[in-house]
Amino acid sequence: MNFETIWKEYNPQLASFIQKRIEDQVAAQDILQEVGLKLFNKLHSEVAIKNYKAWLFQVTRHTIADYYRKKQPVLSLPLDSNPDNHSGNCVCDLSSFVIKNYLPEKYATPLHLSDIEKMPQKEIAQVLNLSLTATKSRIQRGRKQLKELILNCVDISYNNKAEITDFQLKSDCHLPIKLLDEINRLKIVF
Template identity: 30%
Template structure:
C-alpha cells in the first residue's frame, strides 16, 4: 500500500476511501446488522479525524491496526450500550445483510453464530488477510492463542456447516 502522509488530518477523505470496506466488514461481522454497522462506521472515522488531528501514525500498518482496534471497540460498546440492549430485543433485530448465493449466506450466518472470540479471529484472518501475529497485536493475544482460536473456530464452523470445507492457508 502506498504510504500516505502520516500526519493524517489532511487526507481523511482518502483514508475513508481506502479503509471503508474493511471497517464496514468488521462492523457488520461484529454487530450482524448493516444499519448498525453504518453507525459504527461513521463513529470510527469521526474518531479517526479527531485522533489524527493530534497524533501521527508511525506507519500504514499502525494506522490500519488503529482502525481495526477502534472498530472492534466501537462494536463492543455498541453491544454493551444499556440503551441498545434494552430497546432492541435480539430476536427482533433485522440482519439487513443479504447475499446473492446460498453458499455465501450459509457461511456468513454460520460465522455469525460463532462465539465472538472465534468470529473475530476468523474474520480478521480470512477476510482482512491479517497474519496471526498482526491479529495478536490488535487483540492483545499471543500468536499461539490466536492460532488456537483459529483452529477451534474452524472446528466449530465446520460443525455448524455440517461437513463444509475449511481449508486454511
C-alpha cells in the first residue's frame, strides 16, 4: 500500500484519537502531522509494517506521550536525596523495556498497551484486531510471563497493603548485557 491510501484510511481515526487526549488543537494537529511523517519515513525504509492500524496507533500513543513528557517541568534533585538509593526513574520504564524485549510479541504488545500506556482493553482489542476475550487472555498471560521473569532475578518486599517496598537483585541472577545497559541508563540501583 502507498502512503496516500493508508493515510486517507486512518487519518480521521487518528485525528479523533489525538483530539480526545490533547486539548490544544494546534498541538493535536502537529502530532497528527508528526505521525504522518513517521509513516511516510517508515514506508520508505526497508522494514515492512505488518498491521498498519496497530502500528499507527502505537506510534500515535508514543508521540502523545512524548508531547506530555516535553511539557512536564524538569525537577532536578541531588543524587543523595533519596535515602533508599533508588533513582527517581520509574521502574515502569524498566518494565516497559523488559516487556518489549523479553516477552513474545503476541503478549508484549497488549500488555504494554494495557499496563504501561493504560489503554482500555476494549480499545486494545480494536487496535490489534482481536476479540476482547483474546485480548484479556494475552494480557493475563503476558503478566504471568513478566512476573516469572522478574521473580527469577529479583527479590521483592511488600508491606501489609501488598505494595512493593523494596527490591533486590538476586546474587545468582545473570542479566543480559542489553538489560544491564538499560538499568544503568535509567540509573536504577538494586
